Amino acid sequence: MFSATLTAGTTYLGLRLRGLRRSQQEPAAPVRSLSVFCQPADATYGEWIAACLAMAARTRVESYRALDPPAPAPNGSPTWSVCVLSTTWETLGSPMLDHYGPDAELLIVVRIEDCATPPELGGADIVDIGHLDEVSARTLLFHELVARGVLAEKDLPETSALPSAGGTPFPYGGPAITNLGPPAPTFVGRDALVRALRAQFLHPGDEDHDVSAVAVVGMGGVGKSSLAVNHAHRYRRHYDIIWWITADRPTSLRAGLARLALKLGVPELADADLLIAELRRALRERGPWLLIFDNADSVEDLRRHWPSGDGGHVLITSRLADWSGLVPGRAVLRVPPLSGDHAVRLLCDGTGDDDPEAARTVARLLGRLPLALTHAVAYVRQAATSLAVYGRLLEDSLEDVLTRFQPSDSVQPVAMTWNLTLRRAAERDPLTLDLMRLWAMLAPEGLSRDLAGEGVPDLPGHLTPVAQDAVAYDLAVQHLHRYSLIRIEAGAAEVHRLVR
Known part of the structure; x- marks a missing residue:
């Protein structure tokens, strides 16, 4: 037994000695540079992903660079790079993408939210972690890096190791404080506008204000509120606070701001x-945040309660076209009706009626206005009819349908949208109604802005004296244009067919 034990021990020692000599002869495994x-x-x-990579053995994160291409590793070996892909790439380009190109072999793309892939990365494999919690995101990230040969399984950290435990927090997936409603289910054809809106927030270009503001304007029913709510949902990851405020009246504006104040822990006060x-003081200490003033009707009301704070964004939706003093002119985005193809898609998808020709007829009769199109979808579905039948009904009774049909008890008929706007404009100048009646009898497009100007006889109603008063006429036109009831370009006026 002693001999057997000795032999076994000798064999074990020999193996250990041979392994030691081999380890001394072989070079150490190289340190990976990322x-x-x-x-x-x-x-x-980016900081969280870098912290993840740094936890792996024999791994060195050479640098954390926002936009510049990485320098070669000191030992001359190639450097793997991780691109953090988000919606921000849709509005901001980068020389990094040109540096790698779609066939880059040393590039890992980690997508952190739902977004389009830039053409320069069209051939790259993508790791999606935006919908995951920290543990799942870390697990998937390491799994994909091992599968691509970037890391070795044996070099991975303990499964319980997380960057947040070491002081690098996992980014939040959305606002901690919000009253945002659900996104509009029929939101189509607005991707370019959503990106343009985001680009304005990223490039405010106004150093005199600490808040970046954008206004989306247009006639009633054109989809301004839908654009705002879908924009907020798409970029929700970038905000800690998103708050929706109905701003059509001073009372509703103050009430919305007061509710946010209480939500942020501001002590309740009797004086609103x-x-x-x-609240303004509290917002200066918080961020980033997005306040949405929906259907705002007064520049002065907003100016009186205008928030402040670095990293704050304000989005205004309004029929009013002029927001001078609060929003730079280049950050006022006009929302047009949908394109013909997108209007057809909304109608066909919403009704389940795959009849593009009938949908095109309905879209034309409704001026491709999103509100009227969604009402059309509701009408077809609730009446169990077809787009073709609905189109014939519109040709015979357009005004009747728009005035009487309500999709639900809480939703007003389409015509009420413009009736309210016309009343607001008439409150400022009664001449606006007479001018609208005149233009409503004429072609919707190609009208001269000075149609009722000096020297034009036989004008109806109160417009007769206006023919001799250029200032009064200009003021009436201004009110119509201000409330987006007409559109004026290069001296020509345009009235939407449904407003007529």
């Missing part, structure tokens, strides 16, 4: 103005 790059707006995700003043 670089993380992202847009500045996505820095929190003092409470809102405390």
Whole structure:
């Protein structure tokens, strides 16, 4: 037994000695060099991914660079790069993408939210972690890096190791404080506008204001509120606070701001103005945030309660076209009706009636206005009819349908949208109604802006004296244009067919 034990022990010692000599002869496994790059707006995700990579053995994150191509590793070996892909890339380009190209072999793309893939990365494999919690995101990230040969299984950290435990927080997936409603289910054809809106927030270009503001304007029913709510949902990851405020009346504006103040822990005060003043102070200490003033009807009302705070964004939806003093002119985005193809898609998808010709007829009769199109979808579905039958009904009784049909008890007929706007304009100048009646009898497009100007006889109603008063006529036109009831370009006026 002693001999057997000795032999076994000798064999074991021999193996250990041979293994020791081999380990001394073989070079140590190289340290991998990795670089993380992202847009500045996505820095929190970039830092978290870099912290993840740094936990792996024999791995060195050479640099965390927002936009510049990584430098070669010191030992001359190639550097793997991780691109953090987000919606920000849709509005901000980068030389990084040209540096790698779609066939890059040393690029890992980690997508952190639902977004389009830039053409330069069209051939790249993508790791989606935007919908995951920290543990799942870390697990998937390491799994994909091992599968691509970037990391070795043996070099991975313990499964319980998380960057947040080491002081690098996992980015939040959405606002902690919000009253945002669900996205509009029939939202189509607005991707370019959504990106343009986001681009304005990323490039405010106004150093005199600490809040970046954008206004989306247009006639009633054109889809301004839908654009705002879908924009907020798409970019919700970038905000800690998203708050929707109905701003068509001073009372509703103050009430919405007061509710946000209480949500942020501001002590309740009997004086609403003092409470809102405390809210402004609270917002200066918070961020990033997005306030949406929906259907705003007064520049002065908003100016009186205008928020402040670095990293704050304000989005205004309004029929009013002029927001001078609050929003730079280039940040006022006009929302047009849908294109013909997108209107057809909305009607066919919404009704389940695959009849594009009938849908095109309905879209034409309704002026491709999103509100009227969604009402058309509701009418067809509730009446169990077809787009073709509905189109014939519109040709015979357009005004009757728009005035009488309500999709639900809480939704007004389409015509009520413009009746309210016309009343608001008439409150400022009664001449606006007479001018609209005149233009409503004429072709909707190609009208001269000065049609009722000096020297034009036989004008109806109160417009007769206006023919001799250029200032009065200009003021009436201004009110119609201000409330987006008409559109004026290069001296020509355009009235939407449904407003007529």
